[in-house]
Amino acid sequence: MGQLLFLLLLVCSFSAISAHEDEDPSIKTMEEFSGYPVHEPHSSVPSSTSSLSVDAQSLQKQIDELSSFSDTPAPSVTRVLYTEKDVLARRYVKNLMGLAGLSVREDAVGNIFGRWDGHEPELAAVATGSHIDAIPYSGKYDGVVGVLGAIEAINVLKRSGFKPRRSLEVILFTSEEPTRYGISCLGSRLLAGSESLAKALKTTTDSQNISFLETAKSAGYAKDEDDLSSVFLKKGTYSAFVELHIEQGPILEEEGISIGIVTAIAAPASLKVEFEGNGGHAGAVLMPNRNDAGLAAAELALAVEKHVLESGSIDTVGTVGILELHPGAINSIPSKSHLEIDTRDIDENRRNQVIDKIHQSAIRISKTRGVKLSEFHIVNQDPPALSAEVVIKAMETATRELNLTSKLMISRAYHDSLFMARLSSMGMIFIPCYKGYSHKPEEFASIQDISNGVKVLALTLAKLSLQ
Numbered sequence: 001m002g003q004l005l006f007l008l009l010l011v012c013s014f015s016a017i018s019a020h021e022d023e024d025p026s027i028k029t030m031e032e033f034s035g036y037p038v039h040e041p042h043s044s045v046p047s048s049t050s051s052l053s054v055d056a057q058s059l060q061k062q063i064d065e066l067s068s069f070s071d072t073p074a075p076s077v078t079r080v081l082y083t084e085k086d087v088l089a090r091r092y093v094k095n096l097m098g099l100a101g102l103s104v105r106e107d108a109v110g111n112i113f114g115r116w117d118g119h120e121p122e123l124a125a126v127a128t129g130s131h132i133d134a135i136p137y138s139g140k141y142d143g144v145v146g147v148l149g150a151i152e153a154i155n156v157l158k159r160s161g162f163k164p165r166r167s168l169e170v171i172l173f174t175s176e177e178p179t180r181y182g183i184s185c186l187g188s189r190l191l192a193g194s195e196s197l198a199k200a201l202k203t204t205t206d207s208q209n210i211s212f213l214e215t216a217k218s219a220g221y222a223k224d225e226d227d228l229s230s231v232f233l234k235k236g237t238y239s240a241f242v243e244l245h246i247e248q249g250p251i252l253e254e255e256g257i258s259i260g261i262v263t264a265i266a267a268p269a270s271l272k273v274e275f276e277g278n279g280g281h282a283g284a285v286l287m288p289n290r291n292d293a294g295l296a297a298a299e300l301a302l303a304v305e306k307h308v309l310e311s312g313s314i315d316t317v318g319t320v321g322i323l324e325l326h327p328g329a330i331n332s333i334p335s336k337s338h339l340e341i342d343t344r345d346i347d348e349n350r351r352n353q354v355i356d357k358i359h360q361s362a363i364r365i366s367k368t369r370g371v372k373l374s375e376f377h378i379v380n381q382d383p384p385a386l387s388a389e390v391v392i393k394a395m396e397t398a399t400r401e402l403n404l405t406s407k408l409m410i411s412r413a414y415h416d417s418l419f420m421a422r423l424s425s426m427g428m429i430f431i432p433c434y435k436g437y438s439h440k441p442e443e444f445a446s447i448q449d450i451s452n453g454v455k456v457l458a459l460t461l462a463k464l465s466l467q
């Protein structure tokens with residue numbers, strides 16, 4: 001009887017061995033993540049996502065801890081580039097990257113990279129990331145979810161036994177917010193190779209007249225170099241980039257949808273316009289004799305609205321956010337007016353046509369009103385970006401496999417992703433946030449929604465890393 005049992009055991013264990021003889025477990029895991037067979041193109045492999053578990057408790061704790069590196073009291077967060085709190089927060093993130101087993105590198109402006117080598121490390125890596133700087137009196141989720149969430153996505157994949165083919169990198173971008181030096185997405189613009197920015201930063205100062213290079217050096221960056229072109233990355237460094245971010249708008253929450261799959265990022269252009277007239281006494285100068293710079297500005301503001309509406313697309317928007325009159329007295333005809341105009345679209349040509357029309361209107365108005373168009377300056381004109389089909393597909397498949405509801409949407413705010421799109425394929429994952437609030441202390445995203453976003457990010461990275 002004992003012998004029989006022994007024989008049975010031997011047969012069982014032998015058949016178990018032979019059945020798995022030529023199955024590498026890491027290939028099986030890869031197949032599960034990619035949703036398609038790695039070596040046998042014709043057999044279908046069921047995908048399994050049950051192995052993806054987010055450590056929600058730790059992630060929430062990290063978000064709370066990071067928010068304590070702030071120059072204003074909780075619940076507000078103020079974390080400005082290269083301040084003491086920013087440096088401490090960076091140290092905190094680097095430590096988490098290290099704990100996740102990532103090798104950490106920093107560039108001359110403090111973009112931080114945490115890398116997990118794939119088993120074909122010579123291939124272009126897949127990257128993810130966001131920012132941790134926070135404008136004065138803002139909240140603790142903007143950007144942070146895309147950095148701490150990305151590190152947790154790596155942990156999720158590691159715990160599941162996944163082995164990346166392409167290396168995976170988590171990036172913390174320097175100064176997404178323009179708070180200190182008036183330049184938004186400073187780190188990612190430089191990564192994308194902005195020569196003009198690298199040059200401008202040599203002489204840029206903040207409102208206290210402290211130079212960019214000086215503060216960068218005090219934070220431990222740009223050590224012996226004034227030339228920041230070392231930050232530029234080559235096109236092809238990454239095969240894809242995905243950013244996880246709170247929506248900063250109300251749509252997902254209102255519609256009860258878990259995941260927003262971003263198909264395009266609208267980009268702003270901003271204009272400065274000035275008219276000059278003769279001014280004069282509000283009583284003494286009769287109407288036919290006036291050259292009212294204020295009315296020219298008012299007429300141009302209405303023309304901005306008209307040209308934006310003429311585009312025929314809901315995605316074209318325009319705003320006159322600043323309109324100043326000089327001398328600004330009730331009994332004085334404005335002799336000068338100053339407008340600042342923001343116009344955005346996801347279609348660059350359409351947006352540029354609007355700018356052209358605004359320019360034509362400004363010229364026409366200056367003629368008909370007898371005022372001088374003393375300035376028409378395009379301050380910046382960033383091109384919008386479309387998400388790459390391959391990244392959208394990976395995000396959509398991941399969301400479906402995780403049984404989460406999703407919606408295709410446009411990002412009307414812009415992000416580091418806009419500049420990463422110049423280097424590689426790009427996509428963004430949005431999660432709901434309370435009432436769409438952002439850039440204020442009431443900003444909130446539930447840990448459930450954040451965890452869903454982390455899972456979608458993890459699975460998306462896994463799929464992209466195998467392509």
Ligand SMILES: [Zn+2]
Nearest residue numbers: 131142143176
């Ligand atoms: Zn952000």
